[in-house]
Each structure stands twice: as C-alpha cells, then as structure tokens.
Amino acid sequence: MKRPPLTPLADSLPASVPFVGPEALERAGGAPFKARLGANESVFGPSPKAIAAMKDAASEVWQYGDPESHDLRHALAAHHGVAHDNVMVGEGIDGLLGYLARLFVGQGTAVVTSAGAYPTFNYHVAGFGGQLHMVPYRDDREDPDALLAKARETGARLIYFANPDNPMGSWHDAVAVQRMIDAVPEDCLLILDEAYIELSPDGTAPALDMSNPNVIRMRTFSKGHGMAGARVGYALGEAENINAFHKIRNHFGMCRISQAGALAALGDQDYLSEIRAKVAASRERIANIARDNGLTPLPSATNFVAVDCGKDGDFARKVLAGLLEQGLFVRMPFVAPQDRAIRISCGTEQDMKLLGDALPKALSAAS
Amino acid sequence: MKRPPLTPLADSLPASVPFVGPEALERAGGAPFKARLGANESVFGPSPKAIAAMKDAASEVWQYGDPESHDLRHALAAHHGVAHDNVMVGEGIDGLLGYLARLFVGQGTAVVTSAGAYPTFNYHVAGFGGQLHMVPYRDDREDPDALLAKARETGARLIYFANPDNPMGSWHDAVAVQRMIDAVPEDCLLILDEAYIELSPDGTAPALDMSNPNVIRMRTFSKGHGMAGARVGYALGEAENINAFHKIRNHFGMCRISQAGALAALGDQDYLSEIRAKVAASRERIANIARDNGLTPLPSATNFVAVDCGKDGDFARKVLAGLLEQGLFVRMPFVAPQDRAIRISCGTEQDMKLLGDALPKALSAAS
Numbered sequence: 068m069k070r071p072p073l074t075p076l077a078d079s080l081p082a083s084v085p086f087v088g089p090e091a092l093e094r095a096g097g098a099p100f101k102a103r104l105g106a107n108e109s110v111f112g113p114s115p116k117a118i119a120a121m122k123d124a125a126s127e128v129w130q131y132g133d134p135e136s137h138d139l140r141h142a143l144a145a146h147h148g149v150a151h152d153n154v155m156v157g158e159g160i161d162g163l164l165g166y167l168a169r170l171f172v173g174q175g176t177a178v179v180t181s182a183g184a185y186p187t188f189n190y191h192v193a194g195f196g197g198q199l200h201m202v203p204y205r206d207d208r209e210d211p212d213a214l215l216a217k218a219r220e221t222g223a224r225l226i227y228f229a230n231p232d233n234p235m236g237s238w239h240d241a242v243a244v245q246r247m248i249d250a251v252p253e254d255c256l257l258i259l260d261e262a263y264i265e266l267s268p269d270g271t272a273p274a275l276d277m278s279n280p281n282v283i284r285m286r287t288f289s290k291g292h293g294m295a296g297a298r299v300g301y302a303l304g305e306a307e308n309i310n311a312f313h314k315i316r317n318h319f320g321m322c323r324i325s326q327a328g329a330l331a332a333l334g335d336q337d338y339l340s341e342i343r344a345k346v347a348a349s350r351e352r353i354a355n356i357a358r359d360n361g362l363t364p365l366p367s368a369t370n371f372v373a374v375d376c377g378k379d380g381d382f383a384r385k386v387l388a389g390l391l392e393q394g395l396f397v398r399m400p401f402v403a404p405q406d407r408a409i410r411i412s413c414g415t416e417q418d419m420k421l422l423g424d425a426l427p428k429a430l431s432a433a434s
Numbered sequence: 435m436k437r438p439p440l441t442p443l444a445d446s447l448p449a450s451v452p453f454v455g456p457e458a459l460e461r462a463g464g465a466p467f468k469a470r471l472g473a474n475e476s477v478f479g480p481s482p483k484a485i486a487a488m489k490d491a492a493s494e495v496w497q498y499g500d501p502e503s504h505d506l507r508h509a510l511a512a513h514h515g516v517a518h519d520n521v522m523v524g525e526g527i528d529g530l531l532g533y534l535a536r537l538f539v540g541q542g543t544a545v546v547t548s549a550g551a552y553p554t555f556n557y558h559v560a561g562f563g564g565q566l567h568m569v570p571y572r573d574d575r576e577d578p579d580a581l582l583a584k585a586r587e588t589g590a591r592l593i594y595f596a597n598p599d600n601p602m603g604s605w606h607d608a609v610a611v612q613r614m615i616d617a618v619p620e621d622c623l624l625i626l627d628e629a630y631i632e633l634s635p636d637g638t639a640p641a642l643d644m645s646n647p648n649v650i651r652m653r654t655f656s657k658g659h660g661m662a663g664a665r666v667g668y669a670l671g672e673a674e675n676i677n678a679f680h681k682i683r684n685h686f687g688m689c690r691i692s693q694a695g696a697l698a699a700l701g702d703q704d705y706l707s708e709i710r711a712k713v714a715a716s717r718e719r720i721a722n723i724a725r726d727n728g729l730t731p732l733p734s735a736t737n738f739v740a741v742d743c744g745k746d747g748d749f750a751r752k753v754l755a756g757l758l759e760q761g762l763f764v765r766m767p768f769v770a771p772q773d774r775a776i777r778i779s780c781g782t783e784q785d786m787k788l789l790g791d792a793l794p795k796a797l798s799a800a801s
Contacts, residue, residue, distance in 0.1 A: 070647035071591060071623040073678060074540045082680035090500040103497065112496045121492035121691065128488065128663040128695070129479045130470065131656075133457040158525065162684050173441045187686075194682050224438060256438035280437035289498075296495040296690030311440060313449035315561050317529050319554075322689040323663030324488065328495070 076174065076196050085186040089396045101394035102421045104412040107233065107263075107371045109293035111345050111415075113328065114338035117294065120331035124324040132323035139330045143301055146333060152306045153277040156329075158320050160262055160285045160300035163312075165191045167225070167283070167302075170311050171256060172197035177221035181209045183234070183402030185260065188227045197225075204405055207365060207373070208237040211247035218255055226251065229260040231267050234400045234410045236367030238271055245273040251281040256308070259284050262300075265291030265339060266346050267368035280305040290370055291339055291346075292332040297325035346370045349413035356423050360430055365408065373400070373408040380406035382433055389429025395421060443541065443563050452553040456763045468761035469788045471779040474600065474630075474738045476660035478712050478782075480695065481705035484661065487698035491691040499690035506697045510668055513700060519673045520644040523696075525687050527629055527652045527667035530679075532558045534592070534650070534669075537678050538623060539564035544588035548576045550601070550769030552627065555594045564592075571772055574732060574740070575604040578614035585622055593618065596627040598634050601767045601777045603734030605638055612640040618648040623675070626651050629667075632658030632706060633713050634735035647672040657737055658706055658713075659699040664692035713737045716780035723790050727797055732775065740767070740775040747773035749800055756796025762788060 072078070089106060093099050103110070112118070136156035144151040157163040164187065172178060174196035180188060182201035192199055200221050202213040209232050218226050228247065231238035239247075244259070251257045261284055264272050275284065283304035289295035299321070302309065332338075353372040354364035363375040376383040380403050387409050390397045399409040411422065439445065456473060460466050470477070479485070503523035511518040524530040531554065539545060541563035547555060549568035559566055567588050569580040576599050585593050595614065598605035606614075611626070618624045628651055631639050642651065650671035656662035666688070669676065699705075720739040721731035730742040743750040747770050754776050757764045766776040778789065 069620040070674070071538060071621055073537050074543075076540075077537045077678065077681055080681040082677050084501060084680065084685045086501070086685075088498065088501040088686075090504060091502055094504065106498055108498060109496050112493065118492050118495075121495065122489045124663075125485050125488035125492070125691070125695070126479065128485075129476050129660040131455065131473055131475060131662045132665075134451060134453070134455040135458055137457060137461065158684065158687050161686055165684055170440050170444045171438060173443075176441075253436040254438055293496040295498045296491075298499075298687060298689050305437075307437070310449050311444065313451065314444055314447040317525065317532055318451045318453075319455075319528055320525050320665060322665050322692055324492070324691050325689055328492070 080194060085190045092391070092396065098394065100396040102414055102418040103396050104414050104418060104422070105396040105398040106295070107290065107369065107412045108295045109290060109342065109370060110413065110418060111293055111342055113293040114332050114335035116335045116338070117328045117332035121324050121328040124327035128323055130323060131319055132321045132326050134318040136321055136326055139326050142330055142333050147275055147303060149275055149277050149303060150306070153303055153309055155302045155309045155312045156321065157300050157302070157312070157316065159289060159298040160260065160287045161187050162298070163285060163300050163302050164188050164258070166312055166316055167258060168192050168195045168197065169315055171224050177223040178225045179214055179217045179221065179223045180227040181214065183400050183405050184209060184227060185229060185233060186401070204235065207235045207405060208232060208239065211239065211243060215247065215250050218252055223255055226255060226257045227260065228257060229262070231263045231271065231368035233263070233369065234398070235373045235405060236365060236369045236371055238267055238368040241270050241273040248273065248279065248282045253281060255281060257282040261285060262287045263290050263369040266343060266370050271368060275303060277303070277305055280308055283308055288329045288332055291342055293342065294325070294328055294332060297328050298322065299325050299329040346413050349419065352419045353411050353413065353422070356419065356426060360426050371410050371412040373410050375408045378407060383407050383409055385433035386429045389432045390425055393425040393428065395425050447561060452557045459758070459763065465761065467763040469781055469785040470763050471781050471785060471789070472763035472765040473662070474657065474736065474779045475662045476657060476709065476737060477780065477785060478660055478709055480660040481699050481702035483702045483705070484695045484699035488691045488695040491694035495690055497690060498686055499688045499693050501685040503688055503693055506693050509697055509700050514642055514670060516642055516644050516670060517673070520670055520676055522669045522676045522679045523688065524667055524669070524679070524683065526656060526665040527627065527654045528554050529665070530652060530667050530669050531555050531625070533679055533683055534625060535559050535562045535564065536682055538591050544590040545592045546581055546585045546588065546590040547594040548581065550767050550772050551576065551594060552596060552600060553768070571602065574602045574772060575599060575606065578606065578610060582614065582617050586619055590622055593622060593624045594627065595624060596629070598630045598638065598735035600630065600736065601765070602740045602772060603732060603736045603738055605634055605735040608637050608640040615640065615646065615649045620648060622648060624649040628652060629654045629657050630736040633710060633737050638735060642670060644670070644672055647675055650675055655696045655699055658709055660709065661692070661695055661699060664695050665689065666692050666696040713780050716786065719786045720778050720780065720789070723786065723793060727793050738777055738779040740777050742775045745774060750774050750776055752800035753796045756799045757792055760792040760795065762792050
C-alpha cells in the first residue's frame, strides 16, 4: 500500500522517547510506586497560593490562555529586573529547547553538549538533523573549557550547558560561568539551562546581561516552584533572540491554568524560601542514608543527590533495579563513569523512611 | 555585533502570530470586553466533573503528566471504538498540526488548503518551508473537488479540510466527506479537522476507518467540551501515521491538569448533550438578532454563526469595528467574498442581550 511519505529527516528518526515515564514503569510493574524519587519533581508541591490560583482558573478554562502570556511575562521581567521583551514563556524548558533547535539547527549543524547530559536536548537536536558532539564530564561536573574547545573545533551553533547539572547535581560558581559566557564564539549560542537555579547556593548564577546575543538562560516552574505537570518554562535573553521564538512557536500553546499558577507561584517567594530549606534538609537526609550504607553522596545544588555506589555502572544498575523492585522510582546517569551513581530526588519524611529501608536490601541483592 | 545566525528558513520567517488574542485587544483598548464572542470558545464552560477533576489535579501538579497520556488515550480509543495506537493526544489541534507539518513538509513541499481557512495551519506549513496552494470556497463551503484537483495538480503532500468549516460554520455531510477521502491521492494525507464535530448534525462525520493511511482526523476538547485553555487535542488515524508523532513530539508536553480534565469531560457525555442543546439555542438566538437587523445568518454546524452583512468586506469590517468599540469581541473571515460576514460565537443570555443592543448601533455607524 502506498502511503504519504514522511520527509527524509523525519523518516530517518526513531519513534523514541527521551525518558520512559514513571506511569509506564508502574503499568509494566503492575503496581504503583511507593515513592516517586526519579524525575526530580518537587514532592513538596507548589505554593498554596499557586494551587488556589489554578483551582480558580479551572472554571475559566473555556477561554484560551493569553497567547502573549502578558501578565506572567511582565511579572518575570520585573522579578528579574529585565525588559519584558527579554522574556519568553513556553511549554516547559523542553518545549523551548525544541524551539531553539528548530531556530538554529539544520541538517548537519554542529551542536555541543556533555556526554550524559540532558537527553531531551539531544532528542530535539537530532530531530532537526543536527550533528551532536559530546565532551566528557570532568570530576563529575560539566566541563566549560572542553565544551568551548569542542565548539571552536566543530564550528558549533549551539552549546548546551546545565548549571547546576542534571544528573550529577554538581555546579560551577558564577565567576566560572561568566568566564564561559565571555568565551562563547560570536556565531554560537550558549544555552545555559538553569532549571535548578533557585535551589543552588547564592553566587551560582552570573548576573543577567540581556545585551549579549551569545547566551540564553533557561528557567522553569517545574523544579523549585514544584509545578512540573503544569509545563511552564521561560527563557531570558537578548531581545532579538527572544523575538525569534515568535516566528515558530505554538502561540496558543500555553495552558491557561498553568499561566495562572505560575504567576501566583512567582509572587510567593516566601514559599520558595521554605522549599529551599526543605530541599536542603532532604539532601542531607539522602546523604546520611547513603553514608549509613557505605556509599558516597555527591555534593548537590539541586533537589536531588547523585549517590556514588562505589563500583561500576553494572553494579549501580543492579542497585537501581533493587530499589525499583521495592517500589521506589529512582533513575541514574546513562554514561560511564557517572553511571556508578544513582540519582535520588528529595522526598518527604515518608519517602526517606522507605529509602532507608530499601537501600540496604537493594545493596545486598546487588552484591 | 556578530550573533548566532538562525537557519535560512527561520531567518526568512516573520515573527508573526496567526491571531491576535482578545487579551491583547483589551490591553490596546484599555478596557476588558463585555462579551467574549470572537474565538469560538464555549462560554458554557466544561463539565462540572471536568472542573472538579482539574481542581483535584492542581494539588498533584508537582508531578509531570504521563508522557503517554495513557488513560486519556485508552478512554478515547474505547469511546471511538478504535485501538489505542490509532490515537495521539497533543497540545491542542494547533500543536498536532505543527507536528504534522514537521513530519510531512520540507522546503517547497506542496500543501493545499482553502483561501480563508484556518490560518494557524498555514503558519505551521510556512514554518517548515512548505508551498501553500489555495482554492476558493464555493457557496461559502470548503470545496472538496477543488481541493482534490489542486492536490493532484501540485503533487501535494497534505490537504487541509475542516468539516464543519471555520470561519463560515458550513459543512458537508458524511457521504460527501467519504467521497473526498476515497479520492485522496495515495501519496497525500488529508488532514480532516473535525474540531466542531460534536456540535454538528448527526451524519456529518464519516465512519472512522483506521486502516486508511491517507486521512487523519483531528479532534479537540476546546470546542464542544469547553476546555480551550487546557490545550488538549487528539488525532485519530492509521497506526503508522500516529506512531510518527513519537519521532518528534514534545513527549512531556501535556499539562497534567489538562489530562485529568479531558478524561473527566470525555466521561460526561450527558453534559455534552446539554451543551449541544445550548449551542443550538444560541445559534438560533444569534440568527434571530441578525434577521431583526436585516442581516442574513448563514447555516452553522458549529458553536458560532457567520452573519452575512449584505455588503462587501469593507462594510463588514466597519460593523466589526463598531462591535469591538462597544466592548464585544468578535472576529470575521479574512478573504473575499466570505469577508462580507462577521463571525459571532454562541454566548450566554447576557452576551446575546449585549449583542442585540450593540448590533443596530454598529450597523448604523457603518452605513
């Protein structure tokens, strides 16, 4: 049977998903997870004010969301002390990364990232025919010098750099990041993914410079603000780069309820401070559980902790499998030597209890 | 200053929006609209069960939505009597149209639509470098024969056909649509946009045939189900076409609250029946107001009525401006001779009162 042919590029792509979702794992396993600590969601939830705003907005959902996300965009601009045309709101950082790939990447365009860094970025780049060049982590951190060197070598159009990093939780301070920004080739755009920035130590984010066309900063309501399911991310950048999103974005793509929730969440900075404290305490709790089991928690500036299991990837994968079998949803890095670790998201006291009970069993089963 | 260059295609695109949103018009006008009758939203709102489900889901929004939209997809499959791999859930029909353009359209690919039909489809096709070929409406309806002839002539990869049609509200019956489906060239995909199908007379939608790779049906929760702001659309089609979405879609793009709301809305078919009755009554109300003012309401199978103002586009534009000035958000067709009409969405009794008061004034100001 003849059928309408896909474009050659689309035809060449696998029908793949960057991550299998926890619900799919639950369906495969036949039971719901007891603890959901694998996707770096915020178990502490969003601000009660954000929840209230979303509940109110539910009755109004017969109306399309404002395609300009005007109120949210202006509030973000005021919050960050930039102009509103330096802000683009989109369907999560994932959605915005897809738009950036579409804007800057064609067949064979060189793009640089770290081996083992965010797979969804790679998915989008491959989806537009880009050629990915990867550099290794260095001491479990993304390596700015290696990323820049590879970008110069390949004539890359985009560099992806997450600070703090996922999946390791590691980070560079603002001075190091600013040094990297200053060294980006002039025909290249540095995508600085700061999804976890609200949870990082002061002095992690360099000052926002909206005059620089060679860097764009990615932020989200999914992590610190606890609204992963609402799909609200935003980009901060030089106005002409920001304006380019208007050429291709799904203008009416934002959920009206999510817009309302994000606006309320942004207005509740006190709640965000509470979350920072809870996340810090939970990181410490995970670290203690790891140490109690003879493992090494790596320092983290995020809402998760990479726990070095002390052996190779095969061993860590066995530990992970042991936790999954006991009903704990956890993930781990894909690439050696970072895959010697498992990645555990911060959780409630109940989650931590389950982890404390399950980890020794998983370790002894893996040994 | 050198800057990272966009791809040649992206560089060539304008930073445009297919529609200016009502909120932007309100901001420009300095006052909120008294009646929102321009975007074919459902003023009657979603099912109370859907609202309750969304309110419940607001507290759970710290979790990402299921990237497979498993429960909703399976419920839709059961509802329509098809397999779940014949269903793709996405971020509104707009989002799914963008994905289809990306899958099937490259530089210069021929695509056929009607002059004056849905602009967002054209936006997506242009955004991937496609060459749009347009045929005129015939008797205020999209013209299947002309669309097919143009597709054969140009070797088109995609045909866009909305049934019922927006902006005219006109429709073809299932027999005519099936005849069109049967005549689609074998290397061409007919995108049959059935956004308003729940509001159309019985016998408008042809039977679903999921074995045919040359047609894909687009449905939504935005219109009959009253959830435009939630951004939930879906495609029904042959499994290999549906599977192609997985190559490129934003897998974690669905709002978790919206997924929950759509599932509950689908389960409340009684409410949908009530909406059908309310929409029919409101159509009749709009038609009567039009007739009372010496205008001609066109037959409609949707939640809006195109009202023929009896003169040319310039006159209708003046009438529209007069309604906007009086605080009524209304839109109109873009292309002659359909632009002799204004398009009025169904509304509440209060909306209809405002319309009844405002229309005579707008008409006398326009004359």
